[in-house]
Amino acid sequence: MNLANRSPTPAASTSLARLVLLADGSAAHRRLMRVQLERAGYRVIEAADGDTALRLCREAAPDVILSDWLLGGCSGIDLCREHRDMPRTGYGFFILLTTRSETADITAGLQAGADDFLLKPISGAQLVARLNAAERVLDMQDTLSAANVKLQAALERLHEARRQIEHDLREARKLQNALIRERQRSFGPIRVSLLMRPAGLIGGDLVGFHQLDDRTVGIHAIDVSGHGVAAALMTARVATQIETLSLDRRMAPADLVAALNEAMLDGMQTDSYLTMIYAQLDIPTGQMRLVQAGHPYPLLQRADGTIERVGEGGLPVGVIAGARYDQLELTLRPGDRLLTVSDGITDATSWRGALLGEEGLTAILRLNAPLWGFALMESMCWSVSEFASGERQDDVSGVLIEYLTPAPVVPARPAAEPE
Structure with missing residues (x-):
């Protein structure tokens, strides 16, 4: 799904919409961003603290995580590290929301596994643009995952065919040896x-x-x-x-x-x-x-x-x-x-x-x-x-x-x- 083709209304099918976890200690900030996300066609779940965000990451495996740098329970950086260590089938795109723009802070976020940053205050256009970038990464990941599944299935068929061929060749060898009485x-x-x-x-x-x-x-x-x-x-x-x-x-x-x-x-x-x-x-x-x-x-x-x-x-x-x-x-x-x-x-x-x-x-x-x-x-x-x-x-x-x-x-x- 490509955000560039989204309408400003939630016209996208719920079954196909990406799931976004919004982790922020401010209820007002979550409310504002939720409206923007749902208008862009996303499904949204919320967490007011780091512990709740960690639980939702494990249970719901969101496609995109928008996390404030400062969270109760654990920081956004800690949440990012924990999220990267979790076993999951698909990729989770992680965006840190922060007021910090120092090089050291950006470096720390990238080392923790963050994919992108949004500086507060966040405009709707900025949010949609960053999510567009996230969508491209997730689409490529989905394409690669689907290709890997097909490749794995093809490899399994090849292995099975090879086992059958080797079995047939072993039987053929017995028959060939039988020609030498x-x-x-x-x-x-x-x-x-x-x-x-x-x-x-x-x-x-x-x-x-x-x-x-x-x-x-x-x-x-x-x-x-x-x-x-x-x-x-x-x-x-x-x-x-x-x-x-x-x-x-x-x-x-x-x-x-x-x-x-x-x-x-x-x-x-x-x-x-x-x-x-x-x-x-x-x-x-x-x-x-x-x-x-x-x-x-x-x-x-x-x-x-x-x-x-x-x-x-x-x-x-x-x-x-x-x-x-x-x-x-x-x-x-x-x-x-x-x-x-x-x-x-x-x-x-x-x-x-x-x-x-x-x-x-x-x-x-x-x-x-x-x-x-x-x-x-x-x-x-x-x-x-x-x-x-x-x-x-x-x-x-x-x-x-x-x-x-x-x-x-x-x-x-x-x-x-x-x-």
């Missing part, structure tokens, strides 16, 4: 170990294996572009398609990856793409047919410790229609192991901006030569984390395929002959 499994002399650590609750990496028949195992490592829910949904869809395509025992790995490429471009209607490794391993012979489609190069560590880079690079899946993928063959022998990781490892960056890369991964593999299985994977993750100062900006995943060396046969000691 086993983290480690042995197939005769071959052992396959899986590593998957998303950067967030869920991610776009997925690794897995599935037995195609009595002697063949299919192994895949997938890294979908992007992160979060969309990437996780894509990995689930791709994993299902890989298992479906691999049901055709006649389909070679290169044909399977090419078919997956066409399915992504034709059926999924998405801008996402993925890099992957897909391999089929013959358990009795250790022979492997492998396709690298844009994924980081697998590293083959032979039993004698030498390390070879495997793969031909290749196009990512879901980028170019009609893409063809090269297929290579290799043979694992006892003591050999093949490590495949996502670019969350090879693209790890030190605080100086250096990439770990293939060279760094090779060094980690050499350093951890005595370790096998999960112990090797955990040590590798620790080394990468140390290199990147604990920062992980991308999902991390890996597959470790090991051709286990048979345990040496220890001849039994002959029983000691009795003496």
